[in-house]
Amino acid sequence: MFTKLAGVAGLLVSLAAAQASTTQRVIPTLSPQVDAAPSLTPTVYDPVAPNAQQCPGYTASNPQNTSSGFTADLTLAGARCQAYGNDVNDLTLEVQYQSKDRLNVKIYPKHITPENSTQYILPSSLVMQPEWDGKTTAGDSDLALTWTNEPTFQFKITRSSNGEELFSTYGHVIVYEDQFLELVTNMVENYNVYGLAENIHDWRLGNNYTQTFWATDSGNTVDGNVYGTFPWYQETRYNAGGNTTSHGVYARNALGQEWLLRENNITYRTLGGSFDLYFLSGQNADGSSSALTTIQQFTQDCVGVPAMQQYWTFGFHQCRWGYENVSVLQSVVAGYRDANIPLECMWNDIDIYDLYRDFTNDPNTYPSPELLAFIASLHANGQHYVPIVDSNIYTPNPDNASDAYAPYERGAALGTFIRDPTTGDFYIGDNWPGFSVWADWLVQSSRDWWTSELAKWYNDTSFDGIWIDLSEPSSFCVGSCGNGRLNENPVHPPFLLPNDPYQANYNYPEGFNVSNATEAASVTSAAASQASYLASHTLLPVPVTTTQGRTEPTPGVKNLNFPPYVLNAVQAGHSLLKGTVAPNATHNDAYNTTEYYMHNLFGYQISNATYQALLAVFPNKRPFTVGRSTFAGSGRFTAHWGGDNTSTWGSMFLSISQALTFMMSGLPMFGADTCGFSGNTDNDLCSRWMSLSAFFPFYRNHNVKATISQEAYRWSSVAEASRRAMSVRYSLLTYMYTLFYYAHTQGDTVMRALAWEFPNDASLAGTYTQFMLGPSLLITPVLVPNVESANGVFPGIGEGTNWYDWYTLQPVVAQAHENVTLSAPITHINVHVRGGAILPLQAPAYTTAETRANPYSLLVALDESGQASGSLYLDDGESLVQEATKLVQFSYTNNCLSTTINGTYHAAPPLANGK
Numbered sequence: 001m002f003t004k005l006a007g008v009a010g011l012l013v014s015l016a017a018a019q020a021s022t023t024q025r026v027i028p029t030l031s032p033q034v035d036a037a038p039s040l041t042p043t044v045y046d047p048v049a050p051n052a053q054q055c056p057g058y059t060a061s062n063p064q065n066t067s068s069g070f071t072a073d074l075t076l077a078g079a080r081c082q083a084y085g086n087d088v089n090d091l092t093l094e095v096q097y098q099s100k101d102r103l104n105v106k107i108y109p110k111h112i113t114p115e116n117s118t119q120y121i122l123p124s125s126l127v128m129q130p131e132w133d134g135k136t137t138a139g140d141s142d143l144a145l146t147w148t149n150e151p152t153f154q155f156k157i158t159r160s161s162n163g164e165e166l167f168s169t170y171g172h173v174i175v176y177e178d179q180f181l182e183l184v185t186n187m188v189e190n191y192n193v194y195g196l197a198e199n200i201h202d203w204r205l206g207n208n209y210t211q212t213f214w215a216t217d218s219g220n221t222v223d224g225n226v227y228g229t230f231p232w233y234q235e236t237r238y239n240a241g242g243n244t245t246s247h248g249v250y251a252r253n254a255l256g257q258e259w260l261l262r263e264n265n266i267t268y269r270t271l272g273g274s275f276d277l278y279f280l281s282g283q284n285a286d287g288s289s290s291a292l293t294t295i296q297q298f299t300q301d302c303v304g305v306p307a308m309q310q311y312w313t314f315g316f317h318q319c320r321w322g323y324e325n326v327s328v329l330q331s332v333v334a335g336y337r338d339a340n341i342p343l344e345c346m347w348n349d350i351d352i353y354d355l356y357r358d359f360t361n362d363p364n365t366y367p368s369p370e371l372l373a374f375i376a377s378l379h380a381n382g383q384h385y386v387p388i389v390d391s392n393i394y395t396p397n398p399d400n401a402s403d404a405y406a407p408y409e410r411g412a413a414l415g416t417f418i419r420d421p422t423t424g425d426f427y428i429g430d431n432w433p434g435f436s437v438w439a440d441w442l443v444q445s446s447r448d449w450w451t452s453e454l455a456k457w458y459n460d461t462s463f464d465g466i467w468i469d470l471s472e473p474s475s476f477c478v479g480s481c482g483n484g485r486l487n488e489n490p491v492h493p494p495f496l497l498p499n500d501p502y503q504a505n506y507n508y509p510e511g512f513n514v515s516n517a518t519e520a521a522s523v524t525s526a527a528a529s530q531a532s533y534l535a536s537h538t539l540l541p542v543p544v545t546t547t548q549g550r551t552e553p554t555p556g557v558k559n560l561n562f563p564p565y566v567l568n569a570v571q572a573g574h575s576l577l578k579g580t581v582a583p584n585a586t587h588n589d590a591y592n593t594t595e596y597y598m599h600n601l602f603g604y605q606i607s608n609a610t611y612q613a614l615l616a617v618f619p620n621k622r623p624f625t626v627g628r629s630t631f632a633g634s635g636r637f638t639a640h641w642g643g644d645n646t647s648t649w650g651s652m653f654l655s656i657s658q659a660l661t662f663m664m665s666g667l668p669m670f671g672a673d674t675c676g677f678s679g680n681t682d683n684d685l686c687s688r689w690m691s692l693s694a695f696f697p698f699y700r701n702h703n704v705k706a707t708i709s710q711e712a713y714r715w716s717s718v719a720e721a722s723r724r725a726m727s728v729r730y731s732l733l734t735y736m737y738t739l740f741y742y743a744h745t746q747g748d749t750v751m752r753a754l755a756w757e758f759p760n761d762a763s764l765a766g767t768y769t770q771f772m773l774g775p776s777l778l779i780t781p782v783l784v785p786n787v788e789s790a791n792g793v794f795p796g797i798g799e800g801t802n803w804y805d806w807y808t809l810q811p812v813v814a815q816a817h818e819n820v821t822l823s824a825p826i827t828h829i830n831v832h833v834r835g836g837a838i839l840p841l842q843a844p845a846y847t848t849a850e851t852r853a854n855p856y857s858l859l860v861a862l863d864e865s866g867q868a869s870g871s872l873y874l875d876d877g878e879s880l881v882q883e884a885t886k887l888v889q890f891s892y893t894n895n896c897l898s899t900t901i902n903g904t905y906h907a908a909p910p911l912a913n914g915k
């Protein structure tokens with residue numbers, strides 16, 4: 001968690017007083033000047049930026065067949081153009097028909113050894129690299145590659161069966177420079193492209209959109225770069241005659257990059273590295289293709305299937321920044337119990353720490369005996385506990401012996417924190433605790449140290465999982481700003497905190513003025529008075545930034561901090577230095593790899609390290625870790641929450657598209673901060689959001705400090721909406737778990753877009769006002785304030801699909817494509833069951849364990865021909881390697897229910913009855 005507070009300037013209020021009220025300790029505040037970075041013009045908006053398409057391109061020669069495809073030489077076809085870097089003269093093209101459904105095109109410098117690399121090539125030891133299956137050849141691939149040298153090297157990928165063109169650089173040159181790669185593909189009219197997570201944007205990306213990838217801590221910026229990087233998209237084409245096709249493209253490169261989605265083309269640009277493109281046919285055995293198959297091919301074969309989660313993690317989680325002490329946690333747990341709202345897991349944000357330092361407990365507010373007793377009481381009630389771990393490590397003040405901080409000392413002794421290239425010493429940025437360093441995940445000793453620190457902390461804080469925050473990684477200053485200043489530590493961050501004076505948050509959701517006119521009026525006047533105070537007083541100086549012009553490429557030189565190509569990054573001034581560790585910082589591996597190449601992988605690596613650490617603490621237990629910054633493949637190690645969203649209706653709506661892009665990216669354990677993180681929520685929004693998130697895999701309410709409380713029991717309608725939605729969720733926990741089993745074993749999705757389940761209905765191409773949970777449940781949430789109804793469609797009606805209301809079991813009466821208005825009082829969320837489904841159910845109880853001990857029943861929802869089927873996966877709910885599992889397949893036909901059982905796991909509760 002972290003939210004920067006905008007719009008305060010100058011210096012007047014005594015910050016010492018402000019801090020005294022916040023932390024009871026008077027500590028020096030860093031000047032915001034430490035975070036000033038030169039302001040740059042993003043290349044996409046720069047009218048005088050070079051057009052890289054005027055570069056000469058390459059000529060292919062010397063093609064050589066290999067067992068999996070062919071290779072060729074590519075030679076620069078003219079003078080160097082130096083658009084955004086130094087052109088690489090000689091390249092190798094490598095084409096591999098890796099499997100029937102996957103074709104790989106690699107382009108990388110011809111002269112390359114790890115010791116002597118002009119270009120960073122992402123190693124397979126870091127990020128999974130799909131390989132040839134050892135048998136496929138061009139002749140038996142779903143896909144075909146053709147190329148030409150007229151006028152320069154271009155290639156296209158077509159579907160072998162019918163010649164459908166899926167990707168084509170024809171008409172465009174390939175640009176390959178040390179700090180800039182560009183490739184353009186032609187696209188069909190009005191294309192339907194999805195993915196390129198992480199973004200806060202419409203689910204169908206559209207053809208006037210630029211996706212920037214540069215992990216950043218700046219809230220949920222709409223249409224900009226956020227925390228994660230998943231450079232892959234899936235494309236759907238609605239051809240005539242209900243013959244929809246799908247394919248996918250994964251570009252395995254972790255550098256800062258940009259994808260320009262335009263009317264007739266997509267331009268792919270990176271700040272270096274190599275082209276490593278995987279084309280996925282999306283084809284099924286019968287030759288048809290679909291989005292769901294394309295997603296399986298990406299997840300299973302390109303990045304790896306997501307981790308299976310422990311059963312309890314599907315319960316409801318409560319968190320907030322601002323739980324001052326253990327008694328407050330106790331009162332929240334009691335509040336949920338008294339209101340009979342299921343609570344599975346309590347969380348702590350940074351309040352738990354002593355002076356914001358990782359692996360510590362505040363001796364006054366979170367003394368470990370008291371915390372351990374609290375956690376033991378949770379455990380005794382079948383509940384759980386997860387604390388935060390920040391990505392930074394506090395660096396103690398060398399002049400103050402009482403400031404010693406053992407986790408730092410032990411890490412420093414290994415010498416494996418990220419380094420400052422100027423001094424060769426550790427890179428010292430700034431974060432919550434003050435000047436801080438970051439672990440270097442490229443080095444094994446750093447990862448071992450992490451395991452040992454978490455194991456030690458477990459003795460004081462008997463957690464059930466770990467929440468990793470600030471893994472972009474976030475730094476509150478530019479460069480190694482703590483150099484020579486450690487004697488000022490612990491410094492206060494260079495901005496004001498939510499409960500500092502004149503920082504009251506008066507933001508409420510859209511529609512609050514209608515639902516709560518009186519309160520809205522008083523808030524508006526308080527906000528106006530704060531704004532007028534701030535207009536005439538300045539609390540902190542505004543950083544003085546300078547404007548920096550375009551960097552010209554220089555032969556033999558790479559400018560890591562200011563590459564000639566400027567990403568449209570969301571931080572003020574668009575500088576790569578802002579808000580994070582500088583790109584020129586170095587690692588301790590044999591090549592002293594720089595952050596320029598590692599930046600987007602920090603979150604992926606810390607999650608992997610935490611996964612390994614949890615395995616050491618809990619041998620053979622599936623690690624539960626939730627991380628903020630992620631990369632393609634992160635789903636193997638971690639769950640993810642949507643980051644610092646806001647308490648607004650728009651933020652709630654966009655959480656659905658954010659979820660769908662993660663479902664298709666191999667990271668299904670996703671959820672958004674329910675009721676909204678920043679700002680104040682209200683009764684209306686929080687009721688709707690608690691209902692909506694009940695159908696997301698990861699279900700957590702989380703709130704920023706110094707806003708109104710938003711636990712589900714604070715308002716009677718939120719409480720009732722939550723109880724009702726949770727009773728649906730908990731009845732279906734086993735269905736959710738079975739969906740995860742299929743995600744984990746075959747790359748299936750959990751939440752699903754309507755377009756995936758009903759691929760021939762072009763009207764659903766952009767729909768995310770509704771979604772499905774697995775193949776069988778349709779969720780139609782309320783997404784706007786102050787209404788009592790929701791609109792939605794019932795796809796497939798008229799073409800053999802029928803639907804039933806979850807609550808009444810009554811069949812839905814609707815016309816094909818009809819936009820139906822459904823009744824949706826504040827405590828109700830519409831859930832419909834698709835005909836043809838058999839859903840295993842259990843009576844909902846207070847915890848997942850109690851629910852799981854209840855007898856099973858079956859909901860059999862017949863399709864139009866009187867049939868239905870479904871499945872149920874069972875195991876012990878926590879072991880990484882299971883001794884026994886069971887998969888039960890149900891089918892109902894001719895008034896007769898039959899089951900097929902595989903596996904020997906024994907589930908104690910009986911099958912009670914059906915409905």
Ligand SMILES: *[C@@H]1O[C@H](CO)[C@@H](O)[C@H](O)[C@H]1NC(C)=O
Binds near residue numbers: 116
């Ligand atoms: C470095 O690369 C060049 C080609 O650019 C090659 O000739 C040379 O042998 C390489 N040196 C090492 C140490 O690998």
Ligand SMILES: *[C@@H]1O[C@H](CO)[C@@H](O)[C@H](O)[C@H]1NC(C)=O
Binds near residue numbers: 208209
């Ligand atoms: C495309 O997007 C840009 C920037 O978001 C916007 O200014 C422009 O109006 C859009 N163009 C069209 C045709 O929608």
Ligand SMILES: *[C@@H]1O[C@H](CO)[C@@H](O)[C@H](O)[C@H]1NC(C)=O
Binds near residue numbers: 162164239241243245
């Ligand atoms: C489906 O559409 C594609 C693209 O238009 C076409 O190439 C293919 O022949 C069609 N297949 C069938 C079975 O109609």
Ligand SMILES: *[C@@H]1O[C@H](CO)[C@@H](O)[C@H](O)[C@H]1NC(C)=O
Binds near residue numbers: 184262
């Ligand atoms: C891509 O299409 C847009 C819109 O038609 C056009 O302006 C642009 O020049 C094209 N880009 C390339 C690289 O051809």
Ligand SMILES: *[C@@H]1O[C@H](CO)[C@@H](O)[C@H](O)[C@H]1NC(C)=O
Binds near residue numbers: 421478480561577
């Ligand atoms: C690294 O980047 C920082 C921040 O811009 C800069 O101050 C420093 O001089 C750079 N060091 C080197 C060796 O490039």
Ligand SMILES: *[C@@H]1O[C@H](CO)[C@@H](O)[C@H](O)[C@H]1NC(C)=O
Binds near residue numbers: 455456459
């Ligand atoms: C945790 O505490 C136990 C019992 O005091 C001790 O034996 C063990 O070494 C401690 N573990 C770590 C990692 O410090």
Ligand SMILES: *[C@@H]1O[C@H](CO)[C@@H](O)[C@H](O)[C@H]1NC(C)=O
Binds near residue numbers: 515683
């Ligand atoms: C709005 O009004 C209701 C009913 O008077 C009240 O209980 C609630 O706390 C108010 N505020 C918010 C933020 O919902």
